[in-house]
Amino acid sequence: MKLGLALSVQHLPDEPQPARFREHVEQVxxxxxxxxxxxxxxxxxxxxxxxxxxxxxxxxxxxAEAEGMTLGTGVLLLPLRxxxxxxxxxxxxxxxxxxxxxxxxxxxxxxxxxxAMGQDPKTRxxxxxxxxxxxxxLWTGEPVTYAGRHFTLADVRISTRPVQRPRPPxxxxxxxxxxxRRAARLADAWLMNPHTTLATLxxxxxxxxxxxxELGRPPAAEVPxxxxxxxxPETATAFAEAAAFLEAKYRVYRSWxxxxxxxxxxxxxxxxxxxxRDRFVIGxxxxxxxxxxxxxxxxxxxxLIVRLQWPGMEQAAVLRSIRLLGEKVLPRFA
Amino acid sequence: MKLGLALSVQHLPDEPQPARFREHVEQVxxxxxxxxxxxxxxxxxxxxxxxxxxxxxxxxxxxAEAEGMTLGTGVLLLPLRxxxxxxxxxxxxxxxxxxxxxxxxxxxxxxxxxxAMGQDPKTRxxxxxxxxxxxxxLWTGEPVTYAGRHFTLADVRISTRPVQRPRPPxxxxxxxxxxxRRAARLADAWLMNPHTTLATLxxxxxxxxxxxxELGRPPAAEVPxxxxxxxxPETATAFAEAAAFLEAKYRVYRSWxxxxxxxxxxxxxxxxxxxxRDRFVIGxxxxxxxxxxxxxxxxxxxxLIVRLQWPGMEQAAVLRSIRLLGEKVLPRFA
Numbered sequence: 001m002k003l004g005l006a007l008s009v010q011h012l013p014d015e016p017q018p019a020r021f022r023e024h025v026e027q028v029x030x031x032x033x034x035x036x037x038x039x040x041x042x043x044x045x046x047x048x049x050x051x052x053x054x055x056x057x058x059x060x061x062x063x064a065e066a067e068g069m070t071l072g073t074g075v076l077l078l079p080l081r082x083x084x085x086x087x088x089x090x091x092x093x094x095x096x097x098x099x100x101x102x103x104x105x106x107x108x109x110x111x112x113x114x115x116a117m118g119q120d121p122k123t124r125x126x127x128x129x130x131x132x133x134x135x136x137x138l139w140t141g142e143p144v145t146y147a148g149r150h151f152t153l154a155d156v157r158i159s160t161r162p163v164q165r166p167r168p169p170x171x172x173x174x175x176x177x178x179x180x181r182r183a184a185r186l187a188d189a190w191l192m193n194p195h196t197t198l199a200t201l202x203x204x205x206x207x208x209x210x211x212x213x214e215l216g217r218p219p220a221a222e223v224p225x226x227x228x229x230x231x232x233p234e235t236a237t238a239f240a241e242a243a244a245f246l247e248a249k250y251r252v253y254r255s256w257x258x259x260x261x262x263x264x265x266x267x268x269x270x271x272x273x274x275x276x277r278d279r280f281v282i283g284x285x286x287x288x289x290x291x292x293x294x295x296x297x298x299x300x301x302x303x304l305i306v307r308l309q310w311p312g313m314e315q316a317a318v319l320r321s322i323r324l325l326g327e328k329v330l331p332r333f334a
Numbered sequence: 335m336k337l338g339l340a341l342s343v344q345h346l347p348d349e350p351q352p353a354r355f356r357e358h359v360e361q362v363x364x365x366x367x368x369x370x371x372x373x374x375x376x377x378x379x380x381x382x383x384x385x386x387x388x389x390x391x392x393x394x395x396x397x398a399e400a401e402g403m404t405l406g407t408g409v410l411l412l413p414l415r416x417x418x419x420x421x422x423x424x425x426x427x428x429x430x431x432x433x434x435x436x437x438x439x440x441x442x443x444x445x446x447x448x449x450a451m452g453q454d455p456k457t458r459x460x461x462x463x464x465x466x467x468x469x470x471x472l473w474t475g476e477p478v479t480y481a482g483r484h485f486t487l488a489d490v491r492i493s494t495r496p497v498q499r500p501r502p503p504x505x506x507x508x509x510x511x512x513x514x515r516r517a518a519r520l521a522d523a524w525l526m527n528p529h530t531t532l533a534t535l536x537x538x539x540x541x542x543x544x545x546x547x548e549l550g551r552p553p554a555a556e557v558p559x560x561x562x563x564x565x566x567p568e569t570a571t572a573f574a575e576a577a578a579f580l581e582a583k584y585r586v587y588r589s590w591x592x593x594x595x596x597x598x599x600x601x602x603x604x605x606x607x608x609x610x611r612d613r614f615v616i617g618x619x620x621x622x623x624x625x626x627x628x629x630x631x632x633x634x635x636x637x638l639i640v641r642l643q644w645p646g647m648e649q650a651a652v653l654r655s656i657r658l659l660g661e662k663v664l665p666r667f668a
Contacts, residue, residue: 084450
């Protein structure tokens with residue numbers, strides 16, 4: 001099982017943002033030394049009350065410290081942008097990553113983002129499906145003519161193809177059962193989200209595998225999972241320290257109505273202990289390793305992407321989590 | 335007078351693109367050591383027959399080697415993208431550049447680019463003007479409501495403001511007299527293009543200054559000029575070596591109808607010698623310094639941005655130009 005670092009690119013607006021960015025650079029440097037295999041950056045626009053570094057420039061910058069590592073958008077909100085533009089930007093990023101880019105995409109769930117871009121939120125799924133089709137065809141390097149509901153192209157050939165042939169892996173994030181089936185149909189992997197409990201992920205994974213079989217598609221080569229994670233020498237301290245930041249973060253998710261995008265039967269408890277159970281990976285290295293082993297066993301995870309920081313959290317705690325994961329947890333999964 | 339390096343992000347499709355990208359990283363490292371003050375990346379989509387690295391990830395990556403230098407988009411084709419998205423990406427880039435970003439924008443002239451993005455090329459000017467207005471307002475960090483012909487925003491507040499207050503400098507590229515007047519009205523500086531002769535630039539600069547005065551705007555603090563440049567120990571060799579690459583490059587410009595975007599009275603001669611006269615800066619260090627001095631004297635250039643490479647040209651020649659500019663030319667302008 002490989003470990004990935006999800007950069008937590010949201011910060012408090014009062015903090016000096018360049019200093020916060022330099023901390024991410026330092027996190028990547030340490031993660032590489034600690035044996036992490038990949039670095040990820042996610043996307044939101046209009047992320048009030050937090051700031052948000054956009055993923056493409058963020059990944060391009062940290063590539064300088066990530067030699068040999070995989071870079072991944074985790075995830076880019078594809079419906080919000082034009083596929084010709086995304087195809088060219090992501091191809092450039094694959095060049096910068098020397099052919100080690102994973103193109104992670106998602107639907108998004110915040111209507112304000114779609115509306116700010118002048119789009120009807122109801123076109124989200126259509127734009128995702130057409131966008132992926134257009135990008136895959138553009139990446140062949142051949143001229144593309146396409147007449148969709150959302151995008152129309154006449155003889156369009158992009159500048160730069162990705163380095164990877166035929167193209168970078170496409171990982172699709174999804175919360176709902178419909179989204180999981182879509183990932184089975186359109187993507188190389190379903191990127192499992194950090195907001196859902198183990199039981200639901202297990203059920204949805206069965207759905208993912210069954211859908212692949214129905215469609216006659218091969219099993220996904222990668223089983224990636226994103227998790228909120230905090231490692232400290234003592235489990236009690238880990239919970240106490242993580243709680244404040246994670247609670248604030250999930251309050252904002254609620255205000256964004258992320259919880260309305262959860263799979264059927266899932267809800268977020270107002271109690272942190274209940275919220276954390278079967279959902280967050282928090283504790284001393286032994287407990288964290290046991291938790292990860294449980295997810296790996298039940299879901300067959302091949303890449304675990306950990307988010308180790310939430311807005312306002314200081315750098316020392318992030319670096320400690322990275323170090324403890326590298327020194328005490330990763331060796332158990334070698 | 336400060337010197338800027340315009341990365342030549344176009345290459346031949348058969349060349350290994352990651353190796354070509356790594357050469358740009360090396361160019362920036364050397365340029366910084368040689369005393370260059372800034373690094374620039376321009377933009378095209380669908381750049382057949384050449385590849386093209388997109389400017390935002392390119393600048394973000396080379397920022398790692400550009401400590402203390404200014405980064406600039408030179409230029410981003412603003413009408414092709416949505417201003418909310420651009421405001422967030424450029425703010426992130428200003429964070430990465432630690433507040434040393436110049437936001438250079440242009441109109442573009444290739445209808446194929448607009449059409450590929452689903453836009454009527456005739457909306458180009460309107461999208462540029464509205465786009466700049468929206469971005470400037472978004473960068474205040476306040477919620478923006480805007481009802482334009484091309485963009486409509488209701489209470490939109492971006493995630494991350496640029497580091498610079500009130501905002502990064504906006505430099506507008508323009509070829510036509512109308513474009514120059516627009517730059518006087520909307521931007522902090524007119525970015526003078528490399529395709530036009532000195533006489534025309536001189537005439538248009540008078541127009542720029544006169545328009546600023548009419549509008550009651552202060553004189554521009556920066557007078558930036560982009561130039562094709564090639565430096566070698568001997569002038570004859572410099573011309574012979576540069577000619578092949580520049581001729582091929584300008585043949586493609588013609589096929590893109592860039593020459594139709596030239597100011598009135600300007601045309602490109604098919605003879606390289608004539609094309610180069612009063613337009614390209616080529617020669618041994620003494621001749622190059624004299625040429626630069628002439629442009630500085632007649633136009634009051636404060637930042638000269640040199641493009642030292644064209645598709646197919648080998649790295650050694652680029653590094654030599656950078657080194658000769660730093661060692662033999664720049665000291666004359668200290």
